[in-house]
Amino acid sequence: ENVLTQSPGTLSLSPGERATLSCRASQSVRNNYVAWYQQKPGQAPRLLIYGASSRATGIPDRFSGSGSGTDFTLTISRLEPEDFAVYSCHQYDTTHTFGQGTRLEIK
Amino acid sequence: EVQLLESGGGLVQPGESLRLSCAASGFAFSNNAMSWVRQAPGKGLEWVSAITGSGDNTYYADSVRGRFTISRDNSKGTLYLEMNSLRADDTAVFYCAREGYNPYFDYWGRGTLVTVSS
Numbered sequence: 037e038n039v040l041t042q043s044p045g046t047l048s049l050s051p052g053e054r055a056t057l058s059c060r061a062s063q064s065v066r067n068n069y070v071a072w073y074q075q076k077p078g079q080a081p082r083l084l085i086y087g088a089s090s091r092a093t094g095i096p097d098r099f100s101g102s103g104s105g106t107d108f109t110l111t112i113s114r115l116e117p118e119d120f121a122v123y124s125c126h127q128y129d130t131t132h133t134f135g136q137g138t139r140l141e142i143k
Numbered sequence: 144e145v146q147l148l149e150s151g152g153g154l155v156q157p158g159e160s161l162r163l164s165c166a167a168s169g170f171a172f173s174n175n176a177m178s179w180v181r182q183a184p185g186k187g188l189e190w191v192s193a194i195t196g197s198g199d200n201t202y203y204a205d206s207v208r209g210r211f212t213i214s215r216d217n218s219k220g221t222l223y224l225e226m227n228s229l230r231a232d233d234t235a236v237f238y239c240a241r242e243g244y245n246p247y248f249d250y251w252g253r254g255t256l257v258t259v260s261s
Contacts, residue, residue, distance in 0.1 A: 071247040073188075080147070080251040081188070081238065092249065124188055128246045131202070132178070132190035 038063045040125055042135035048143040055112040057138045059125035064105045069129040072101055072110045075122040075137070084123075085110060117142075145169040145250045147239050152255030159229055159259075165222040165239030165252060173197065173217040176242040179224050181235035182254075189235075192224065193242070207233075229259045 039062040049055055059070065068088035073081040083092040085101035088108055098113040112119055120142050125135040151163040163179070178193040192213040193202045201213050212225040222239050236256050240248035 069245065069247075073248075073251075078253065080253045081240075081248075082251070083243075083247065083249050086243065086245070086247040086249075126188070126247065131204075132180075132193075132246070134180075134188040134190070136187035 038065065038127055038130050038133050040127060040133055040135035042123075042125060042138045044138060045136075046139045046141060048141050049115055050143045051115050051117055053115050055110075055115055055119070055140055057110040057112075057123055057140070059103075059108040059110070059135050061106045061108070061127055063130075065108075065127045065129045067129060068104055069127055070101070070103070070108045071126045071128065073124045073126065074119075075124065081124070112140075115140075145241065147241065147250060147252035149237065149239050149252045149255040152237065152257045154258045154260065155229055156261050157230055157259055160225070160227045161229060161257060163224040163226070163237055163239075163255060163257070165224075167220045167222065167239075167241070170241070172215075172220040176246065177215065177222045178240045178242060178248065179213060179222075180238045180240050180248070180251075181233075181257075182238070183232070183235040186235075188238075191237070193246075194222070226257070229257075231259050233257060234259050 043058045070088045072085040089101045124137045148166045179191040194213045210228045214223045236254040238254045241250040243249035
């Protein structure tokens with residue numbers, strides 16, 4: 037199983053700041069088959085990024101993804117109030133595994 | 144607009160069974176593979192099972208293989224998860240999710256809570 041480890045567990049930032057979230061895989065992810073999701077309480081998870089760096093439909097360009105192999109990053113360039121949520125990475129190269137999530141909270 | 148609406152969750156005792164449903168709308172249901180993904184309290188997401196668009200092929204996580212059965216009725220636009228021999232560690236919010244062009248999940252439902260407790 038390809039275990040995904042996200043860091044940090046919690047990130048405390050202020051609106052307007054830049055957020056950098058990390059996702060490290062225990063095995064190399066072929067074809068950059070990594071996605072990122074946003075979760076808010078009581079809501080459906082929302083796809084942000086697929087293929088490591090492609091933004092999903094309707095996702096603002098302040099969200100960007102990068103990385104390859106075993107190291108992937110989600111960057112939010114300037115935090116808006118609605119961006120404070122839990123973010124999870126997902127590899128879909130070998131079955132499906134998810135990271136444990138990073139909670140992005142308001143400082 | 145793509146919508147996925149799960150139902151069927153509830154409180155059951157260990158060893159009992161439960162059937163979840165996911166009603167899909169806003170897209171050609173048979174064109175997409177579908178999955179169930181769960182999230183235990185305070186934990187990360189865990190993929191549970193997947194089914195191809197035709198329903199001919201199914202896939203399971205090791206943790207549920209032999210206990211859970213995924214199926215779909217394309218005429219009704221509905222995905223199912225039959226869960227037998229439920230255990231306390233099956234307690235989770237269960238989401239249905241649509242697979243995109245590659246098997247990331249492009250749409251999700253809001254989930255249904257399954258609680259297994261005596």
